Amino acid sequence: MEYFLSEQQKTLKSLARQIAEQRILPVRAELDEKEEFPWDLIKEMASSDLLRVFIPEEYDGLGGGCFDLCLVVEELSRACGGIAISYAANALGVLPLMLYGSDSQKAKYLPAVASGNRLAAFAVTEATAGSDASAIRTSAKRDGDQYVLNGTKQFITNGGEAEIYTVVVMTDAAKGSRGASALVVEKGTPGFTFGKKEKKMGIRSSATRELVFRDCRVPAENLISREGMGFIVAMRTLDRSRPGVGAQAVGIAQGALEAAVEYAQQRVQFGHPISAIQAVQHMLANMATELEAARALVYATARTIDAGAKSFTEESAMAKLFASDMAMRVTTDAVQILAGAGYMRDYPVEKMMRDAKITQIYEGTNQVIRSAIALEVLKRKAKLE
Amino acid sequence: MTSDGSGDIWVVTEQRDGRTKAPSIALIGKARKLAGERQSRLTAVCLSQVVEDAAQLAAYGADRVYLLDGPVPDDWNDDAYVKELVDLARREKPDVILATSGSLSSSVIPRMAVALDTGVSPNCISLDFDHQSRMLVQTRPAFGGSLMANVVFPNRRPQIATVRPHAFKKGDPDPSRQGEMIRVDFDRQAVSAKTKLLNVVKDLSGKVRLDEAEVVVCGGRGLGKAENFQMVAELAEVLGAALGTSRPPVDDGWVPYAHQVGQTGKIVSPRLYIACGVAGAPQHLAGMQTSEIIVAINEDPRAPIFEVATYGMVGDLFKIVPLLTKKLREARG
Amino acid sequence: MNVIVCIKQVPAKIKIEIDPKTSALASGGVDRAINPPDLYALEEGIRIKEKTKGKVTVLTVGPAKADESLKEAIGYGADDAVLLSDPAFEGSDTWATSLVLAKAIRKIGQFDLVLCGKQSIDGETGQVGPMLGEALGVPFVSLVNRIDELGQESIKMMRMSDEGHQLIEMTLPGVITVVKEINVPRIPSLRGLMAAKKAAITVWNARELGIDPATVGMAGSPTRVSRVFFPQRASQGEMLQGDPESQVEQLVERLRQTRAI
Numbered sequence: 001m002e003y004f005l006s007e008q009q010k011t012l013k014s015l016a017r018q019i020a021e022q023r024i025l026p027v028r029a030e031l032d033e034k035e036e037f038p039w040d041l042i043k044e045m046a047s048s049d050l051l052r053v054f055i056p057e058e059y060d061g062l063g064g065g066c067f068d069l070c071l072v073v074e075e076l077s078r079a080c081g082g083i084a085i086s087y088a089a090n091a092l093g094v095l096p097l098m099l100y101g102s103d104s105q106k107a108k109y110l111p112a113v114a115s116g117n118r119l120a121a122f123a124v125t126e127a128t129a130g131s132d133a134s135a136i137r138t139s140a141k142r143d144g145d146q147y148v149l150n151g152t153k154q155f156i157t158n159g160g161e162a163e164i165y166t167v168v169v170m171t172d173a174a175k176g177s178r179g180a181s182a183l184v185v186e187k188g189t190p191g192f193t194f195g196k197k198e199k200k201m202g203i204r205s206s207a208t209r210e211l212v213f214r215d216c217r218v219p220a221e222n223l224i225s226r227e228g229m230g231f232i233v234a235m236r237t238l239d240r241s242r243p244g245v246g247a248q249a250v251g252i253a254q255g256a257l258e259a260a261v262e263y264a265q266q267r268v269q270f271g272h273p274i275s276a277i278q279a280v281q282h283m284l285a286n287m288a289t290e291l292e293a294a295r296a297l298v299y300a301t302a303r304t305i306d307a308g309a310k311s312f313t314e315e316s317a318m319a320k321l322f323a324s325d326m327a328m329r330v331t332t333d334a335v336q337i338l339a340g341a342g343y344m345r346d347y348p349v350e351k352m353m354r355d356a357k358i359t360q361i362y363e364g365t366n367q368v369i370r371s372a373i374a375l376e377v378l379k380r381k382a383k384l385e
Numbered sequence: 386m387t388s389d390g391s392g393d394i395w396v397v398t399e400q401r402d403g404r405t406k407a408p409s410i411a412l413i414g415k416a417r418k419l420a421g422e423r424q425s426r427l428t429a430v431c432l433s434q435v436v437e438d439a440a441q442l443a444a445y446g447a448d449r450v451y452l453l454d455g456p457v458p459d460d461w462n463d464d465a466y467v468k469e470l471v472d473l474a475r476r477e478k479p480d481v482i483l484a485t486s487g488s489l490s491s492s493v494i495p496r497m498a499v500a501l502d503t504g505v506s507p508n509c510i511s512l513d514f515d516h517q518s519r520m521l522v523q524t525r526p527a528f529g530g531s532l533m534a535n536v537v538f539p540n541r542r543p544q545i546a547t548v549r550p551h552a553f554k555k556g557d558p559d560p561s562r563q564g565e566m567i568r569v570d571f572d573r574q575a576v577s578a579k580t581k582l583l584n585v586v587k588d589l590s591g592k593v594r595l596d597e598a599e600v601v602v603c604g605g606r607g608l609g610k611a612e613n614f615q616m617v618a619e620l621a622e623v624l625g626a627a628l629g630t631s632r633p634p635v636d637d638g639w640v641p642y643a644h645q646v647g648q649t650g651k652i653v654s655p656r657l658y659i660a661c662g663v664a665g666a667p668q669h670l671a672g673m674q675t676s677e678i679i680v681a682i683n684e685d686p687r688a689p690i691f692e693v694a695t696y697g698m699v700g701d702l703f704k705i706v707p708l709l710t711k712k713l714r715e716a717r718g
Numbered sequence: 719m720n721v722i723v724c725i726k727q728v729p730a731k732i733k734i735e736i737d738p739k740t741s742a743l744a745s746g747g748v749d750r751a752i753n754p755p756d757l758y759a760l761e762e763g764i765r766i767k768e769k770t771k772g773k774v775t776v777l778t779v780g781p782a783k784a785d786e787s788l789k790e791a792i793g794y795g796a797d798d799a800v801l802l803s804d805p806a807f808e809g810s811d812t813w814a815t816s817l818v819l820a821k822a823i824r825k826i827g828q829f830d831l832v833l834c835g836k837q838s839i840d841g842e843t844g845q846v847g848p849m850l851g852e853a854l855g856v857p858f859v860s861l862v863n864r865i866d867e868l869g870q871e872s873i874k875m876m877r878m879s880d881e882g883h884q885l886i887e888m889t890l891p892g893v894i895t896v897v898k899e900i901n902v903p904r905i906p907s908l909r910g911l912m913a914a915k916k917a918a919i920t921v922w923n924a925r926e927l928g929i930d931p932a933t934v935g936m937a938g939s940p941t942r943v944s945r946v947f948f949p950q951r952a953s954q955g956e957m958l959q960g961d962p963e964s965q966v967e968q969l970v971e972r973l974r975q976t977r978a979i
Contacts, residue, residue: 007915008908008912011908011911011912011915012908015905015906015908015911018905019905022905023905026636044905047904047905047907048905048906048907048908049907049908049909049910050908052908052909053908062908062909266664268685268686268687273687346637399880401880401881461879461884461886463858463859463860464857467852487880488860488861488878488879488880490844490845491836491844491848491860491861491895492848492858492859492860495812495845495848495849495852496848496849496851496852496858498813498845498849498940499813499816499848499849499852499853500852502940503813503940504811504812504813504939504940504941505812505813505843505845505849505941506941507843507844507845508842508843522944526842526949527840527841527842528839528840528842529839529842530949531948531949532946532947532948532949533946533947533948533949534943534945534946534947535943535944535945535946535947536941536942536943536944537941537942537944538940538941538942539942540940541940541941579856579857579888579889579892580857580858580859580886580887580888580889580892581886581887581888582884582885582886583874583885583886583887584884584885585879585881585882585883585884585885586876586882586883586884586885587881587882594880597880600978600979624979648839656978657973657978657979674949677978678973678976678978680969680973686957691955691957692955693955694955695955695956696955696956696957696958696968696969696972697955697956697957697958698957698958698965698966698969699957700962700965701962704962705962705965705966708962708963708966709966709969709970712966712967712970713970713979716970716979
């Protein structure tokens with residue numbers, strides 16, 4: 001479908017594709033196999049300005065919006081969902097600063113992220129808390145002009161590799177989710193260490209670690225917005241980042257569909273390529289249709305956000321939900337079309353299926369996402385404004 | 386330079402370690418046929434006087450053999466070769482100059498052409514005389530072999546073409562044929578030393594060079610994994626062939642890039658090309674479809690490689706290849 | 719150091735059709751791109767410029783729309799670009815093309831090194847680089863895979879020969895062609911590409927280059943394409959039947975008959 005991209009968006013998309021095809025494709029299987037964080041690729045993306053895309057111009061960025069970010073994430077994901085998430089998680093890490101940070105916080109951190117000198121990460125999840133932010137146990141106690149952090153964050157994407165962490169902690173546990181606050185913690189701060197690197201099913205080139213805080217002292221000026229705003233910061237951040245997960249899902253599915261079509265046209269059984277078999281054709285037709293519907297929803301949501309809509313929690317959740325469920329179906333069907341070959345690790349589609357799974361899980365499981373959507377639908381009585 | 390009607394055909398031959406390379410000998414054979422068709426004289430030009438097998442060139446068809454006093458080709462000096470060829474051509478005004486493609490056609494031949502105010506038709510796979518126009522019609526592939534072009538020189542002479550190695554079959558030598566051996570000594574107005582050879586690094590692999598080999602055995606993705614290349618390597622060894630591969634095994638790191646045959650690898654045109662488990666993607670076909678005999682072994686009868694194959698064998702290459710190796714080994718004793 | 723890089727714009731996807739009337743190649747509507755082998759020359763030129771604080775000028779001979787490729791080259795890091803374009807240049811062979819490039823380089827005047835790719839992916843001749851060297855009357859080295867030393871007066875480099883490699887010293891100014899082993903071309907930056915879209919591309923025609931139209935184009939080219947055709951796939955291929963044992967026997971028999979072994 002023609003989405004009428006601007007000249008700059010077309011250039012951005014083709015640049016991301018160039019990186020994906022020339023740099024990522026040749027190494028994706030190896031990085032997946034070795035579970036290696038793609039630092040070379042991150043540097044390459046930085047030097048081609050991809051890390052500047054979503055940062056405002058006054059902080060050395062290119063002032064792009066959610067849509068520009070989605071275009072890049074989609075193209076990178078078409079080649080490798082793992083590398084794409086390392087890129088997207090960096091954007092997620094600075095979103096709290098972009099939305100709620102003070103001018104001095106922005107001036108301190110955003111240019112370093114724009115240039116690619118420092119990566120960022122966002123940390124909410126804990127062993128006992130994920131979607132339930134009120135259950136956060138990591139505490140930050142005010143002590144003079146410092147906060148003292150104690151606790152452990154779990155499953156943090158870019159954990160250990162990033163240098164700038166936006167962390168949601170409890171400053172007043174008695175207030176429940178209203179007692180949560182967001183803080184910036186820099187790598188290297190005494191008392192801040194990392195757990196072991198997690199072994200994952202998919203997106204294996206990305207790094208996932210625990211963040212461990214033991215009497216970790218952080219300057220009070222690192223507080224984002226005000227005390228008690230942590231939950232709001234986290235929710236608004238996720239509202240903006242979820243279309244990115246949708247874009248990741250769309251990209252992974254695109255890669256899987258291309259592989260399935262190529263294989264179906266080459267694989268000959270009973271004297272014909274299997275693409276001539278109606279059962280296979282219908283699978284491909286469904287895959288392509290669902291993929292395009294998901295892409296349209298993700299793009300429309302991102303453009304709505306960029307156009308300055310006030311509330312988009314529901315749309316953003318829908319984009320993530322629909323695209324990630326679609327990606328799971330499409331990659332599963334791609335494996336089915338490649339059949340025996342699809343199940344083998346010599347072919348890329350089984351990796352796509354493993355990578356797709358996480359899009360149904362992170363930034364809110366699709367079950368929690370459905371609850372959030374239902375809440376909005378009930379609130380507006382399903383009426384269109 | 387305009388034609389003076391002498392109609393001489395020259396073949397610039399290449400030597401290594403004092404011996405003429407097989408593709409040059411094959412080209413002499415082809416040029417002999419062309420010369421016979423229009424009763425021209427055929428001259429083999431050697432870039433050095435140290436040519437042990439100069440008499441061979443006559444046996445394969447050269448009426449005259451020029452032995453230039455340039456440095457031996459192992460001591461490369463393009464500047465000297467260009468100067469000597471140009472001086473000689475200005476003096477003798479040949480109608481046609483032919484050479485095999487390779488590093489000569491990446492430097493010496495086109496530079497010589499410009500100095501003689503004429504063009505080059507490079508990497509030809511066939512040469513014919515048009516008797517009406519008396520022009521040499523040169524056929525060369527372009528666009529990765531998906532297209533062929535006939536090239537002619539309407540009014541400039543000499544007509545210069547380079548041909549792919551093995552584009553022509555080696556002829557039968559006639560030992561009774563005698564050629565005139567002419568040593569050419571130049572006034573050594575020392576070629577201005579604008580380029581200087583400092584060192585030579587020879588490939589130590591000792592293996593047959595892919596783009597010069599008369600037989601190439603190629604293993605593709607169908608081999609499944611790097612270790613299985615041993616099987617095709619054994620077949621190559623029995624045949625004295627060079628080992629080639631298609632792009633996927635290179636991309637997957639099974640085989641070094643130097644072995645890749647195709648548009649983005651080496652272009653080969655051997656007398657015999659055996660493709661084992663190669664599907665035959667267009668980019669691969671572009672690199673080998675001008676081979677004289679193509680044998681394709683693949684389990685998929687629809688593999689595009691069969692479209693260019695002289696002999697196709699549908700079946701399990703893990704059975705066929707070892708059998709073939711065994712059979713050939715027995716045949717060699 | 720003043721570096722000149724010669725590039726060619728080629729079809730981005732090699733999809734060929736022949737105009738049945740004129741025998742000319744019709745590749746209308748197909749996206750066009752910088753000839754991939756030329757990207758190695760461009761990259762090497764930009765690296766030399768960065769190292770020597772010099773300047774890279776990119777040249778191409780082509781139609782008006784070839785300026786897109788020149789802009790892209792600026793996006794990669796070239797400083798300047800000149801499009802050599804004139805209806806008189808149409809149909810130029812490698813000889814005439816190198817003549818036009820040589821005239822342009824003479825017009826530019828001062829240069830130290832000219833870089834060209836090994837060959838184009840459409841014409842596949844690999845002749846323009848060496849012909850340009852000769853037309854300029856400067857030294858030339860082909861198939862360079864590594865530059866070892868770059869001085870004011872000379873360059874030391876490794877070139878690929880038929881037997882291996884040769885280390886060669888060449889005085890400057892000179893012309894070289896490079897192979898893909900020489901570098902890994904960078905990915906351009908978004909800002910660079912966007913800025914380059916607005917870059918002004920100088921265009922020189924035959925008159926500005928002091929070229930007699932009769933000496934270039936179809937009329938002035940020594941070689942002429944008299945016919946273009948699709949290769950005849952010799953589909954007289956024979957499928958050998960039977961079990962592996964008998965297939966192999968048949969093959970060996972046939973190879974013997976044809977004296978292939």
